[in-house]
Amino acid sequence: MNVNAPTLLSLSPEIVEAILEATLDRPGHALNCRQLRQLQLVTRCFVEPARRLIFRHIVLTKPAAGKSLLAALRAEPSLGAFVRTLEAKGQAYSAAGTFDDLVADDIIRLCPLLSSLDLPVGPFGKMADGRAPSPVFPSSLKHYKVSMTLHEQNQDSDDEGDHDDTADGVAPPVLARLSELPKKLESLNIEELWSTSLNQPGEPLIAFPLSYLSNVELVKNQTLSSSIFRWILAPSVQNHSLRRLKIWRNDHLQAVDILKIITDIGADLEEFLWCPAIPDRGVMLSQMLPHLTSLKKLTVGVGGSGSTMYTALATSSLTHLCMGVNQTVNLDLVVTHLSPGGKLRDLRRLEIYSQIYFPPPSDLVFLDETPNPTTQLRELRLSHVNAPLPQLTSLLALVGPGLRALSLHHVLAPFPSLIAPCPRLLRLELGVALVVTPKSSLSVLKSVAKADRLHLLRFHFNSQVDPEELVKAVEDGAMDGLRLVDVTGIFPGNVADEWTGVLIDRLARGCENKGVELCLNGRAVGQTIGSWWNAILEHASETGHR
Numbered sequence: 001m002n003v004n005a006p007t008l009l010s011l012s013p014e015i016v017e018a019i020l021e022a023t024l025d026r027p028g029h030a031l032n033c034r035q036l037r038q039l040q041l042v043t044r045c046f047v048e049p050a051r052r053l054i055f056r057h058i059v060l061t062k063p064a065a066g067k068s069l070l071a072a073l074r075a076e077p078s079l080g081a082f083v084r085t086l087e088a089k090g091q092a093y094s095a096a097g098t099f100d101d102l103v104a105d106d107i108i109r110l111c112p113l114l115s116s117l118d119l120p121v122g123p124f125g126k127m128a129d130g131r132a133p134s135p136v137f138p139s140s141l142k143h144y145k146v147s148m149t150l151h152e153q154n155q156d157s158d159d160e161g162d163h164d165d166t167a168d169g170v171a172p173p174v175l176a177r178l179s180e181l182p183k184k185l186e187s188l189n190i191e192e193l194w195s196t197s198l199n200q201p202g203e204p205l206i207a208f209p210l211s212y213l214s215n216v217e218l219v220k221n222q223t224l225s226s227s228i229f230r231w232i233l234a235p236s237v238q239n240h241s242l243r244r245l246k247i248w249r250n251d252h253l254q255a256v257d258i259l260k261i262i263t264d265i266g267a268d269l270e271e272f273l274w275c276p277a278i279p280d281r282g283v284m285l286s287q288m289l290p291h292l293t294s295l296k297k298l299t300v301g302v303g304g305s306g307s308t309m310y311t312a313l314a315t316s317s318l319t320h321l322c323m324g325v326n327q328t329v330n331l332d333l334v335v336t337h338l339s340p341g342g343k344l345r346d347l348r349r350l351e352i353y354s355q356i357y358f359p360p361p362s363d364l365v366f367l368d369e370t371p372n373p374t375t376q377l378r379e380l381r382l383s384h385v386n387a388p389l390p391q392l393t394s395l396l397a398l399v400g401p402g403l404r405a406l407s408l409h410h411v412l413a414p415f416p417s418l419i420a421p422c423p424r425l426l427r428l429e430l431g432v433a434l435v436v437t438p439k440s441s442l443s444v445l446k447s448v449a450k451a452d453r454l455h456l457l458r459f460h461f462n463s464q465v466d467p468e469e470l471v472k473a474v475e476d477g478a479m480d481g482l483r484l485v486d487v488t489g490i491f492p493g494n495v496a497d498e499w500t501g502v503l504i505d506r507l508a509r510g511c512e513n514k515g516v517e518l519c520l521n522g523r524a525v526g527q528t529i530g531s532w533w534n535a536i537l538e539h540a541s542e543t544g545h546r
Helices: 013-024 033-039 044-056 063-075 077-082 101-109 150-158 173-180 226-238 255-268 283-291 331-338 389-402 415-419 467-475 501-514 529-543
Strands: 057-060 085-088 116-118 143-146 187-191 215-219 244-248 271-275 297-300 320-324 349-353 379-383 405-409 427-430 456-460 484-488 517-520
Touching (some): 013 044, 063 077, 331 349
Parallel strands (some): 057 085, 085 116, 244 271, 405 427, 456 484
16 A cells, blocks of 8 residues: 555645546536535545536526626635636526626626626626726637627617618727727637627728737628628738628628638638528538638528538648538438549548537547548437438448447437447447337437447437336446436426436436436436426526427
8 A cells, every 4th residue: 555645635636636526527618516516525635626516607598697797706715716618608697686787897896807708788888887897808708709889789680670780980889899809819709799890891090909819710690791790800811810700690791701711721621510591502612612712611501501511622631610501401422422432531520400400518538549441420410301211321331330429309210320430439429319210120220230339328308218227227337338317308298208207216216326317408417306307497598498
């Protein structure tokens, strides 16, 4: 026995924090805060590291949450130094006086090391109580989402028609105030702005205040003119700092201006997300892709892709491709380019969707690489894809042996037949099953050759995952590698008859006994009926299903 071996009490809080983060990290984007709070009661050396992790990433989804956060920060100001990202959803502002621009401004003042800020109402305008907003943003801020102030929202909603209310050569007020942000800001999101000041035909005479952006997102801005588009991007393009660009359904941008910017960026861009305001079947994309010679990740919205996009790729080094399609897709063409010699031969993740996009819970890190001799693909996600069964079968036969993650939602094929060619899955996600598989045929779970490899199982109540079989597999330890089970669906309409209360109770107890986190629509739940009911109500309040 080594008496000099370090103990938890001898380790620094930063090392203990790293240990807890690595241990409790879920196969999603968030840590399990419930377990962190429980660990604080175990030993004093867990208290500070757990608090750091609990407060690191704050997402406010309900009006009361903002006020509770402000009360906690005021009671113990040292907690503010733990907060790195702050995001408030739109519904968090739904109750006046509960969480408003006053509360948001106070929170910003109390978080000196904030790195990311995403609020639905801009924190620049005059406060409701007459005071000026916080004059200084944290110098640590790296990402910011532009939002209109309450005054601007009310003013523009009262205006009639599209008109230019800003003189040429003057910066639009909604963007000019970005000069108050740190000059080294790296990421900027301008989304769903309808301010008429963005509709001016000429570029402002002063330079855009942020010159070293590595990420810019321009999403669904109804009034953004081409001149303001050029003005925003010009400094970062000239400084060769831009690595990621999202241009998504901006109504007034001209094709010639978009193509000019893409040509100027050229080899600097590593990730591009594109969706035209008017569907063009990939015409514009095919003109842009030859200039992007260093592209690694490509996302194309519905109406922006076409059969010519593959040959238009300037490089075969693409690792991530996400395509929105109009339901019908030619998977034979995809198989051709995934095969050796194709433009997609180095692809690691492929997502094809129509109607509804289901984002992956997290990026996978593949540590146990055994190369597939025919393709490098490790993750495949299909949602609402209308393709003939022979094409689906051909695709899974090609990529299945190397897949670590598979997601199937509303696919016109029996799930077991698509899972069977994938023997080494770490993550399996199943949405609603459109093709009913007879009970006598190969079951969904038994079609996973190495079910004990699975880390994450996410399934819809109507995905034909047999509840009795799942509960027994969890109880018997047949799925030893399982870390998270996430059940999805809307109550009560989506719950199949075979999901009885007794089986749900057994599943909760089995997961608890085996150390598996059980979630309902992404929310961690315990063994009690109350925890399930609270998760149901939270999901209903956010989605409008009651």
